[in-house]
Amino acid sequence: MTAPMTVTDTPTGPVNPGSWQYRQLNSRAPGLSYLSDALSALVADGHPVMAGTADLQYSNGLARFAARHPDRFVQFGISEQNMVSAAAGIATTGVMPFVATFASFLGLLCCEQIRMDIAYSALPVRLIGHHAGIALGFYGTSHHATEDLAIMRSIAGLTVVNPADGPQLAAAIKASADHPEPIYFRIGRGQEPNVYEDLPDFQFGKAIEHETGSDLTVIACGTMVHPCLEAVRALRASGLSVGLIDMHTIKPLDRDAVLAAAERSRVILTVEEHNILGGLGGAVAEVMAEAGTKALLIRHGIRDEYSLIAPPTHLYRHYQLDAAGIETVVRDILA
Amino acid sequence: MPTTATAAPAPDPMGAERTLMPAPLTPETIAHLEERARHVRLETIRLIAIAKVGHYSSTFSCAELFATLYYDAMRLRHGEPRWPDRDRFLMGKGHAAVGLYPLLADWGFFPKELLDGYTRLGNPLGDHPDMTKVPGVDFSSGSIGHALSAGLGMVMGGRMMNRRFDVYVMLGDGEMQEGQVWEAAMAAAHQKAGNLIAIVDRNGYQLDGQVDEVMGIEPLAGKWRAFGWEVHEVDGHDVAALATLFRRLKQDRTREKPACIIARTLKGKGVGYMEREAGWHLGYLAPEDEAAAIAEIMGQPASPAIPREAAAQGDAR
Known part of the structure; x- marks a missing residue:
């Protein structure tokens, strides 16, 4: 637990967006402060919290936490598996560790450490997989995570949460203080527009209903909630009866919310920044199939393929995962 | 069967189970540790007879390590498996757990009767x-x-919680081939984890054969030193040497480097035909072989044992 290198809490000096001032640009991503601030709030409340990362403290904003609490921050270097197993060891001593790295590395590279050392061992480790989905755009497939929900969801004893934005992440972290199970938090890159005001109500496994509709209900998670909300508002303004559920907890899934929506709507559309296999769409499909609902299910997301490379916003447009694209998908379904 | 009643010290209300200046290593202590190692081997044979297949030889190679750790080196409280200040023990080579369970039962961490239902x-x-x-x-x-x-x-968590305990991690020599071991080795030195003690059970064998033929790991001491560890090489079956070393490491509270003990051991130690036969990883002893093995462990003249083929690898039915 050595003190980190010189770390500034806030960027100093002018940042030229056209330049490659990576750290400063990164630390200006508005969503990044939520993670560190939520952890600091837990510390302030007397919770025995530690945080760690694997050479990504500027990407996930934990540099901010490290600067405030150098004795509670561990820099693991580029050793994700070591970090995850060590987090399990830390948790055995009564400390609640939060360890963060890119979702691709966490979900795929560290899958077995998560299963064996954390979930099977029932240790209250908090895993933060950031830049999930295709948020790392042109960095390529190695950095994309479109499988992590499917992987984490099938690990027994692990709670899987995909907050919509920074405020909901902060609320989930606050709620996690009393959550006995290990948790996987899947988050974006900190540049998503906020859906919620500061510290919204949050309960693990309790979906948030934004709108109800009889034609179609969109069930979305994570970064997709905001564009879905925009799309649903436009659809409703044009007279369609479209609902929206923020399914922030993928496991345990809010079955009641799914079944109520399937009762009331002709179509359920799941929207996720993830492969349509095994993630939110898969989880909702299981509930609907077993209950024998009459509603039709359509899964929207990455269609079992490796994403193209492009800046993230271009990718969202290409895969119809932006508001306009989602609106088109719904209109096509209801046409 | 050996007695177990006197093995564990009574809890000390002051928490000073072990002073910083340990009592001299007397012949009685050494005899006790040797008896405990025999107990590990005998219990291993008894429990594997219930499962009908098990890792005898991997457990026999670390019987003296188990005995010395649990009856001399480690700071524990009888009947208090979750005492927060206890020393910790982790096994990379988890398949030797059959030798650990009898000691945990002896420490009063769970009822001894549970041993009788091993793997059922x-x-x-x-x-x-x-x-x-x-x-x-x-x-x-x-x-x-x-x-x-x-x-x-555990070391890092203990540090944050202001608890000082030692953490012993027993690793197999085949385990040295895993990359994550070296991630951890690098990190432990960087974190100055002086209360982390790795023990490599250098018994020379892994499932597919001799470690140095499957995937060479030497120079092993040099590797650990290069990663910033203090390295000790010791005869892993010499309880006096092991106890002396563990006591020295425990007394040295100023050490910043983590310590690695390379314990030179024999896979199958204590039963001649297991020591000699490379194939012994998973196996099962028929009653006549079991009797011969027990006699040999108890130091009685062994009747000629018939070497048996090891059970098919991975057959754990």
């Missing part, structure tokens, strides 16, 4: 240790290569 449906004791099921198991294992990282995490 509903019993918590399996081939690999599970911390959620077995009181006294400080960390689950089974997938090789994670334990040193987890042990390092």
Whole structure:
């Protein structure tokens, strides 16, 4: 637990967006402060919290936490598996560790450490997989995570949460203080527009209903909630009866919310920044199939393929995962 | 069967189970540790007879390590498996857990009767240790290569909680082939984890044959030194040498470097035909072989044992 290198809490000096001032640009991503601030709030409340990362403290904003609490921050270097197993060891001593790295590395590279050392061992480790989905755009497939929900969801004893934005992440972290199970938090890159005001109500496994509709209900998670909300508002303004559920907890899934929506709507559309296999769409499909609902299910997301490379916003447009694209998908379904 | 009643010290209300200047290593202590190592081997034979297949030889190679750790080196409280200041023990080579369980029972961490149902449906004791099921198991294992990282995490957590305990991690020599071990080794030195002690059971064998033929790991001491560790090489069957070394390491409270003990051992130590036969990883002893093995462990003249083929690898029915 050595003190980190010189770390500034806030960027100093002018940042030229056209330049490659990576750290400063990164630390200006508005969503990044939520993670560190939520952890600091837990510390302030007397919770025995530690945080760690694997050479990504500027990407996930934990540099901010490290600067405030150098004795509670561990820099693991580029050793994700070591970090995850060590987090399990830390948790055995009564400390609640939060360890963060890119979702691709966490979900795929560290899958077995998560299963064996954390979930099977029932240790209250908090895993933060950031830049999930295709948020790392042109960095390529190695950095994309479109499988992590499917992987984490099938690990027994692990709670899987995909907050919509920074405020909901902060609320989930606050709620996690009393959550006995290990948790996987899947988050974006900190540049998503906020859906919620500061510290919204949050309960693990309790979906948030934004709108109800009889034609179609969109069930979305994570970064997709905001564009879905925009799309649903436009659809409703044009007279369609479209609902929206923020399914922030993928496991345990809010079955009641799914079944109520399937009762009331002709179509359920799941929207996720993830492969349509095994993630939110898969989880909702299981509930609907077993209950024998009459509603039709359509899964929207990455269609079992490796994403193209492009800046993230271009990718969202290409895969119809932006508001306009989602609106088109719904209109096509209801046409 | 050896007695177990006097093994564990009574709890000390001051928490000073072990002074910083340990009592001299008397012949009685050495004899006791040797007896405990025999107990590990005999119990291993007894328990594997219940499972009908098990890792005798991997457990026999570390019997003296188990005995010295649990009856001399480690700071523990009888009947208190979750005492927060206890020393921790983790096994990278989790398949030797059959030798650990009898010691945990002896420490009063769970009823000894549980041993009689080893591996049977509903019993918590399996081939690999599970911390959620077995009181006294400080960390689950089974997938090789994670334990040193987890042990390092315990050191870091203990530091934040202002608790000073030692963390012992026993690793197989085949385990040295796992990359994560070296991630943890690098991190432990960087974190100045002086209370982390890795023990490599250098018995020379892994499933597919001799370690140095499957995937060479030498120069092993040089590797650990290069990663910033203090390295000690010792005869892993000499309880006096082991106890002396563990005591010295425990007394040295100023050490910043983590310590690695390379314990030179024999796979199958204590039973001649297991020592001599490379194939002995998983196996099962027929009654006549079991009797011969017990006689040999007890130091009686062994009747000529018929070497048996090891059971098919991975056959754990």
